[in-house]
Amino acid sequence: MTATYRIIVCDGTTCINSGARRLTALLKEHLDKHDLTETVTIGLSGCLGMCDKGPIMVVNPGYTIYGGLSEADIPKIVEEHLIKGQPIARLAIQEDHLYNRFFRVFGDDKFFGHQMRITLRNCGIIDPESIDDYLSLRGYEALAKAITDMTPEQVVAEVESSGLRGRGGAGFSTGTKWKFTAAQEATPKYVICNADEGDPGAFMDRSAIEGDPHTIVEGMAIAGYAVGADKGIVYIRAEYPLAIRRITKAIEDARAHGLLGDNVLGSDFSFDIEIRLGAGAFVCGEETALIHSIEGARGMPRPRPPYPSVRGLFGQPTLINNVETWANIPVIILDGANWFKTVGTETSKGTKVFALAGKVVNTGLIEVPMGTTLREIIYDIGGGIPQGKTFKAVQTGGPSGGCLPEEYLDTPIDYDSLAKAGSIMGSGGMIVIDEDSCMVDIAKFFLEFTQNESCGKCTPCREGTKRMLEILTRITEGKGQNGDIEKLERLGHMIIKSSLCGLGQSAPNPVLSTIKNFRVEYEEHITEGKCRARACSNLLTYEIIDTCVGCGACRKVCPVAAISGSPKKEHVIDQEKCVKCGMCFNTCKFDAIAKV
């Protein structure tokens, strides 16, 4: 019997240009010829990050990476490797990047095959509570390399040259931030990990910490060395008890191994980390508010400049980065900025983690190279929309972001393309929305959130969002007026212009983007009193249909006695009396109540 193989062909742009698709066709011909189509399957993957050696094919099991292939190599691979089971050493790339350890294990799976795990490289592979596991996957090697082989300036330069941009939302150049903080004379300096994860539909940072806490510790220690800080703080949500426990243990273990504390690894660099808990305020994810919160005060933002890199925690120079940003640092130091730069697009390097959820078959945490399209994420990795429903929109950036319709599905994921399309990259929330959701209602959902979370310092953010919410509420109740849409737009732009911090400056985005892309839905609510998704309860009617057996449950539960009927006979709802509370709908055991 012949062995079973799964071949992954890199379908990234560079590999395609160097002939990957032609080789795939050729490979298929040869498999046909040798009758191997049953036992050998071919899959495509997003950019594997080895663009300079394309075209790339990975043969699993065994994780043999073949690179720089030509047409003549294909029959040899089929005959030697696939039939005789002897990998061809001459064509194989012996590269050991941190990320490809993951693919040795999971690279042949469709869900993972499209992904590239750089920051999540250890998640699901190592025991997060074992420092030995982390060490065995070259953990803390980057820290050792930085301290022994590199000057702080070289570390900063490496990070800067990698093109890494902040993963917390704003996408500011990480290297530049490090350089600013390093340039400050004042001491002590602080390094902060922002693990406040505010987006209400996302859990990337939490999973990253729960899955691989040492990566964050290592990244922060490297930064401490690079910018001249001796103290790190992880500001993490109190709602994440498991993540808190794991990062606490990681810090203790690192300390016990001499990787934190006085004289790290015997050098004259000293660095330690402590944990501070957030307390459930979205605005505390904003860096100046976060600093106030660590100081023990109310988390109110303050104007910048001065930026935290100049005047931050306790008035000292402070470097703040997001969890995912930190997880990239050991990779950049160990595999080098030059390698890191090969992944991603012109302006956005590396990968991005998303918490994919909503109306999509596979929900979960994914990591893809920048430049992957929304369509690939939703349909190839996500498996499309469940129950044969129709896609309506994809929401990125949470309460600061926007909703993109079908025509934007081919937008590549990077900071600039998403911004141009009218949304933002955000911190990694990605919610798929289908025909059953009302876009006005979604906009209202986000605005309710931000309105509730506004710290109240600026009037436009505090009061303006309230006015917008009132208008949205009346539209969803069928009481919208002509001119409401324009009013929302005017208010939205005013709030964006006149708010102090990112919360207010982005709060109107979900409303403005749904108006831009789904204006008809707003108009239908206002002029026709119609909600096409049947989500706005005031705009629908409940009717009893013929599956009714006359059990009387709905009649008993209706608070306004709008339902009548005799036992065992079909009941009816008096539409004049009905208050649309939906109690009957929720009570009926026979699905005999329909929303129309």
Next chain:
Amino acid sequence: MATTETTAKTTSATAAERLAQLKTYIAETQENEHPDSFLIAVLHKAQELYGYLPVEVMDEVAEQMGIPTAHIWGVATFYHYFSLTPPGQHVISICLGTACYVRGAGQILQALKDELKIDVGEVTPDGMFSLQPARCLGACGLAPVVMIDDKIHGELTPKRMVQLINQYRKQAKK
């Protein structure tokens, strides 16, 4: 947002023991640099011990840390995680994260409000349930999700939600 993690941890210690534990904790924090910055940590500790932040406890914190009570109130009320009223016997945290919302959390919330006759942030008159909002419990794959004490219930419908409440009620009667 107070999730049940804190309330679940509430110890059965006596009042005197709790106070002693709190005082020890405060004393430890005060040995650090920037002692005032530990206020939020201290409030977390207090809520862990008491299940919420009683007024007397905040007065105690004020005295021990040398911070005006008014400032402590300001901080405690700013953060959603801190609760100034005692929680119900069972704490229901309804996930109002985006994924859950898109999958019908709104209807679940409505069903809960109708069934318990309380609003979010309130406790039922019999003290049995309190209802709290949560933002993404990290179980989006099971959306819509509700956490009762520390148990996650997923793929809910309004009907199942009501059934679940009734189960808890039945158990209480036993």
